[in-house]
Amino acid sequence: MSHQILVFYGSYRSDRMGIRLAEFIVERFRRRGDAVELIDAKAVNLPMLDRMYKEHPPGKAPEQLERLAGKIRDADGFVFVTGEYNWGVQPGLKNLTDHFLEEWFWRPAGIVSYSGGRLSGTRSATAWHGTLSEMGMVVVSSTIAVGPIAETLAADGTPTGGGGQALERAFPRFADDLIWWVEAAKMQRQRKKPPY
Numbered sequence: 001m002s003h004q005i006l007v008f009y010g011s012y013r014s015d016r017m018g019i020r021l022a023e024f025i026v027e028r029f030r031r032r033g034d035a036v037e038l039i040d041a042k043a044v045n046l047p048m049l050d051r052m053y054k055e056h057p058p059g060k061a062p063e064q065l066e067r068l069a070g071k072i073r074d075a076d077g078f079v080f081v082t083g084e085y086n087w088g089v090q091p092g093l094k095n096l097t098d099h100f101l102e103e104w105f106w107r108p109a110g111i112v113s114y115s116g117g118r119l120s121g122t123r124s125a126t127a128w129h130g131t132l133s134e135m136g137m138v139v140v141s142s143t144i145a146v147g148p149i150a151e152t153l154a155a156d157g158t159p160t161g162g163g164g165q166a167l168e169r170a171f172p173r174f175a176d177d178l179i180w181w182v183e184a185a186k187m188q189r190q191r192k193k194p195p196y
């Protein structure tokens with residue numbers, strides 16, 4: 001069965017590296033037969049948060065906010081590809097996610113972290129876990145952590161060396177875990193209206 005999966009990525013840097021990993025994740029879910037889409041915060045380019053989506057009168061939100069709200073509502077699950085800036089989250093991705101709240105509810109999310117060093121962005125993954133829970137997502141326990149990113153994925157996205165092999169090995173379990181919860185949440189939403 002095909003599932004609607006959104007993969008979020010949020011670096012605005014000109015020389016950003018994490019796009020390799022975001023595209024790898026999209027490609028691998030696509031190979032499994034899922035309807036997956038990359039949401040690149042830099043391409044969406046929301047302004048710094050002023051009004052959340054829900055603070056706009058119905059039908060009056062800016063078009064890109066309305067379109068993204070619809071995609072989030074329609075999705076069955078989410079993946080957040082998170083780089084690490086100063087032990088924390090990337091501001092572009094955080095700014096995008098903060099525009100929404102109820103639109104995220106009752107779906108699972110998985111975290112894929114990376115960084116320029118060996119610690120693979122795990123401190124940003126830890127920070128994201130609490131944030132995604134607060135936004136009503138159920139965060140699955142499987143994670144992927146990639147570092148150093150430059151030694152793991154070539155510019156064309158091909159996995160390289162030992163890091164690339166580890167990434168190839170980690171993906172199936174991560175995807176199986178996320179999709180198991182995607183199916184569970186989907187059935188439960190059909191069976192019973194969410195409590196709020």
Ligand SMILES: Cc1cc2nc3c(=O)[nH]c(=O)nc-3n(C[C@H](O)[C@H](O)[C@H](O)COP(=O)(O)O)c2cc1C
Nearest residue numbers: 011013016017018019083084085086087115116117
């Ligand atoms: C502002 C900034 C802060 C960073 N802080 C950390 C850090 O705390 N830990 C770490 O492992 N790498 C850190 N790095 C290295 C990044 O993980 C690395 O540059 C990564 O490629 C950034 O993602 P991007 O290329 O997709 O923007 C930092 C990079 C920048 C630009």
